[in-house]
């Protein structure tokens with residue numbers, strides 16, 4: 001299966017991406033997670049990406065595209081992309097690159113949610129410093145406040161989840177990423193999912209929306 005997940009910050013892409021990757025037994029590639037890993041490890045890529053991420057801007061296209069294709073080539077048959085593409089230039093590069101490899105994209109799944117709902121979700125998000133598991137103080141709290149259920153690590157707020165930065169990320173989303181909905185609709189690849197509701201319910205809708213994707217390998 002070769003699909004991309006689209007939607008505003010806080011739509012639940014990361015949450016659903018893990019669940020869908022398990023369900024379809026597919027490799028999950030998240031550009032946000034890759035950048036955060038590089039930031040933690042203080043690699044040159046991480047140093048390049050950090051200032052963009054902290055201010056809610058997108059990392060420049062050439063940096064992301066190079067990083068992404070080196071990952072895709074490790075799993076030529078199937079993957080689920082979370083966080084890529086984010087601009088028309090990235091979508092066009094993905095389309096060209098996949099055509100060259102003879103393995104075109106099969107679907108683009110758009111998580112539809114109002115801005116107010118994503119702002120509320122991101123205000124409550126907490127992430128484990130150690131294993132990166134995601135919680136939400138309102139809807140998915142850890143058993144012990146501030147402590148990861150899985151590894152006992154300390155929970156923290158993501159540096160780009162401060163309210164000002166979240167507002168800017170949403171502006172960037174509507175300016176640069178939302179046009180991809182039409183890009184994929186024009187190609188007959190778009191599937192839309194209502195992202196408001198219980199996590200399990202959204203997963204059911206997403207699986208239903210991907211039901212007719214022919215090749216799941």
Ligand code: AP5
Nearest residue numbers: 009010011012013014015031032053058059083121125136
């Ligand atoms: P990235 O990590 O991709 O962030 P994002 O797209 O802004 O998305 P988020 O991770 O904030 O939200 P999400 O939709 O995954 O929601 P989640 O499941 O966590 O990118 C970060 C940065 O990296 C970018 O700003 C950019 O700088 C850079 N970057 C990455 N890719 C790039 C690219 N291609 N080009 C350029 N730059 C790039 O859920 C959010 C919260 O809601 C959680 O607390 C969760 O528990 C809760 N929640 C989830 N589902 C539900 C539900 N159904 N009901 C209630 N709460 C829910």
